[in-house]
Amino acid sequence: MNPEEVSEYNREQRSSFQTIRHACHMLSPSVKEELLASLDPYLKFRREVDAFQEEYFTSICRPACFETRLSACCGFESIFMFFADEVITFLVSTPWEISRLFDVLQRPNKTTHCVYLGAEGCLWKVRPISCAMFFCDEAKKTLFERVPEAEQLWLDFQGREKTFTRPTQKILFDDLEAFFIGLKADSPHMYYHKSPGLLRLKAQSGLNGTPRVRPSK
Ligand code: SF4
Numbered sequence: 001m002n003p004e005e006v007s008e009y010n011r012e013q014r015s016s017f018q019t020i021r022h023a024c025h026m027l028s029p030s031v032k033e034e035l036l037a038s039l040d041p042y043l044k045f046r047r048e049v050d051a052f053q054e055e056y057f058t059s060i061c062r063p064a065c066f067e068t069r070l071s072a073c074c075g076f077e078s079i080f081m082f083f084a085d086e087v088i089t090f091l092v093s094t095p096w097e098i099s100r101l102f103d104v105l106q107r108p109n110k111t112t113h114c115v116y117l118g119a120e121g122c123l124w125k126v127r128p129i130s131c132a133m134f135f136c137d138e139a140k141k142t143l144f145e146r147v148p149e150a151e152q153l154w155l156d157f158q159g160r161e162k163t164f165t166r167p168t169q170k171i172l173f174d175d176l177e178a179f180f181i182g183l184k185a186d187s188p189h190m191y192y193h194k195s196p197g198l199l200r201l202k203a204q205s206g207l208n209g210t211p212r213v214r215p216s217k
Pocket residue numbers: 073074075079114115116117118121122123124127128131
């Protein structure tokens with residue numbers, strides 16, 4: 001690909017955020033408030049994951065990746081994310097934080113890192129769940145040898161992650177997609193409504209995708 005061109009990945013990301021912005025403009029303040037309130041349990045979970053990372057992983061990651069500026073976790077030009085990840089970070093970000101996302105997406109990514117990696121770290125207010133729940137095998141091995149009880153804490157977090165993202169039950173990530181589909185939004189990242197694997201899992205679990213919060217004028 002021509003390094004001067006904006007990649008298809010960036011264009012898709014930008015289009016998805018534009019879709020969210022457009023749909024959010026149609027929401028009444030009370031519906032927006034209800035939508036934001038529906039994020040509370042997830043945001044609490046994410047604060048706890050961040051605190052866990054800070055307490056247990058920072059001392060391992062700092063010398064391995066931060067001080068060396070390796071940022072191996074963010075060393076891919078494109079990363080996987082759900083539409084709900086985009087919705088959540090959009091809803092909790094300030095206009096300035098959102099404009100930073102649009103700015104980087106309209107430029108060619110001339111780095112070998114994730115397009116969202118800025119000088120101070122990730123530009124997302126709430127990082128995609130796949131990023132927040134990823135630690136390399138080497139870091140986990142070091143931590144679990146050093147602090148064995150951290151392994152069970154980590155397993156508990158992985159279990160809680162599924163209550164938001166695994167559609168064998170009613171989950172926030174599927175609900176958010178359904179809510180925006182109700183607003184006529186569309187994105188290739190709506191995997192809970194487009195991925196054959198996830199659709200099969202939902203069908204096997206008897207889910208019909210009814211949103212928790214319904215759009216209204
Ligand atoms: S989205 Fe953020 S945390 Fe995830 S890879 Fe990109 S810069 Fe890193």
